[in-house]
Amino acid sequence: MAVRRSGITLQQLQYFIEVAAEGSISAASDLLYVAQPTMSAAMKDLEARVGRDLLVRSARGVTLTTDGVEFLGYARQVVEQAELLEQRYLGRPPSRRLLGVSTQHYSFAVDAFVRMVRSTGAPEYEFSLRETRTWDIIEDVRTLRSELGILFRNDFNRNVIDKLLRDSGLAFHPLFVAQPHIFVARRNPLASRSRATLDDLVDLPRLTFDQGANNSFYFAEEILSTLSSKQEIRVSDRATIFNLMIGLDGYTISTGIISDDLDPEIVAVPLDVDERIEIGWIGRTAVPLTEQAQRYLAEVRAVVAGFGIDLLG
Numbered sequence: 053m054a055v056r057r058s059g060i061t062l063q064q065l066q067y068f069i070e071v072a073a074e075g076s077i078s079a080a081s082d083l084l085y086v087a088q089p090t091m092s093a094a095m096k097d098l099e100a101r102v103g104r105d106l107l108v109r110s111a112r113g114v115t116l117t118t119d120g121v122e123f124l125g126y127a128r129q130v131v132e133q134a135e136l137l138e139q140r141y142l143g144r145p146p147s148r149r150l151l152g153v154s155t156q157h158y159s160f161a162v163d164a165f166v167r168m169v170r171s172t173g174a175p176e177y178e179f180s181l182r183e184t185r186t187w188d189i190i191e192d193v194r195t196l197r198s199e200l201g202i203l204f205r206n207d208f209n210r211n212v213i214d215k216l217l218r219d220s221g222l223a224f225h226p227l228f229v230a231q232p233h234i235f236v237a238r239r240n241p242l243a244s245r246s247r248a249t250l251d252d253l254v255d256l257p258r259l260t261f262d263q264g265a266n267n268s269f270y271f272a273e274e275i276l277s278t279l280s281s282k283q284e285i286r287v288s289d290r291a292t293i294f295n296l297m298i299g300l301d302g303y304t305i306s307t308g309i310i311s312d313d314l315d316p317e318i319v320a321v322p323l324d325v326d327e328r329i330e331i332g333w334i335g336r337t338a339v340p341l342t343e344q345a346q347r348y349l350a351e352v353r354a355v356v357a358g359f360g361i362d363l364l365g
Contacts, residue, residue, distance in 0.1 A: 158309070168347055185264055201334045
């Protein structure tokens with residue numbers, strides 16, 4: 053790597069962000085109407101200025117190095133702050149808002165996302181919300197496909213999840229601790245109960261979210277994943293799991309937070325077990341969140357607080 057030079061330009065940061073997003077210098081060049089040799093030279097000069105390799109180049113495009121992933125987080129912060137300055141003092145219109153969130157299958161995460169989008173007020177935005185598998189959430193945040201992820205941990209999976217996060221350069225930030233509930237259809241006999249026990253669930257189909265190739269007990273979205281069940285169905289999405297609750301009187305175990313607006317036919321019943329579910333968000337270690345990500349987390353906290361649950365931190 054060349055000798056470190058002084059000064060990084062805002063244009064270089066903007067170029068780098070686009071190259072990382074497209075995974076290709078040529079694609080970023082086309083998008084920004086910049087000649088490819090100019091873009092390529094700008095990236096090489098940027099790496100020389102910071103004294104580190106940020107991109108791995110191949111015939112298929114470019115990927116970020118470990119330093120590149122960390123640098124991208126800071127670059128986004130700088131560009132966002134520069135845009136805010138221009139909006140405030142130069143009267144320029146707000147820029148296109150960007151945010152990616154990956155989450156386990158929680159209705160409160162969707163409810164908060166809806167609130168965030170409605171309150172954004174930007175004329176242009178590009179948001180993504182991925183309800184996906186536990187392993188994929190961690191990978192999404194590690195590779196910056198998403199800026200943050202939402203998942204749970206408890207005494208059973210804590211050591212495994214925490215080690216995987218550390219190895220991926222990520223950190224877990226607790227949001228709240230929930231008492232386990234079962235989700236059942238309104239017509240289910242258990243729906244009218246004040247509490248349910250594990251014995252009540254013996255003859256009901258247990259519904260769980262499929263974890264694909266990483267189908268370890270430690271990556272399950274539901275607590276008590278090691279308990280055997282006479283009837284078990286794995287599904288890939290929240291709409292299907294709710295349909296099976298209604299059609300088969302099945303159940304799943306979750307936080308107890310459910311939106312009547314989003315899921316009117318499903319109710320939550322406290323489960324009488326000595327367990328707790330700690331929900332938190334994950335992000336890159338030591339890389340601050342963008343303003344848009346902070347707005348989303350603020351909406352998450354507001355939704356959760358509306359259910360009378362105490363927030364952490």
